[in-house]
Amino acid sequence: DGGITQSPKYLFRKEGQNVTLSCEQNLNHDAMYWYRQDPGQGLRLIYYSQIVNDFQKGDIAEGYSVSREKKESFPLTVTSAQKNPTAFYLCASSIISSGANVLTFGAGSRLTVL
């Protein structure tokens, strides 16, 4: 079945450590997105990519980095520079066309900094 796989589902990290969240899709979607979800804050865009080897900053990119070396993969690294990394992270993808293309979401990754 086609879909988006995020891993790990739960992740714990010590302060000062970098951590990478995986996002893989087999939908042949062009665009991929990373969002952060905090209570009362909705979904805030971290980074997005429309094509391989290219990506754009979202509204809260500081302290995060991404790569898009393959169409299927869009990993997110939470660096030690991110002041408050504990959150729920959602990855999503979409085709790009002239229509109102919807996002397909992964199940999310919960990151907790100890």
Next chain:
Amino acid sequence: AQTVTQSQPEMSVQEAETVTLSCTYDTSESDYYLFWYKQPPSRQMILVIRQEAYKQQNATENRFSVNFQKAAKSFSLKISDSQLGDAAMYFCAYRSYRDDKIIFGKGTRLHILP
């Protein structure tokens, strides 16, 4: 920059009644897409309904319909015959036609009262 505002953090409705969730947005673009997504307790995001800005006709999907007022930059969601399974967080989202950036509001938590 575009913004999406959902002014109702929480709402409650009696089962079988009708409820309307509000969403306003700000943009300088003339072409864009609008969406409502639902996030149940499982946290899996689900598309509820979508609207292309160039279409004057309001979108409908079974018990869900929108009131799209382009000049007022308003995009409300009406849920008719509310059911217990409608209880969830509802997010309004805006997609730029120009660069595929997708941003979300802070969400409205909907409670269904039996």
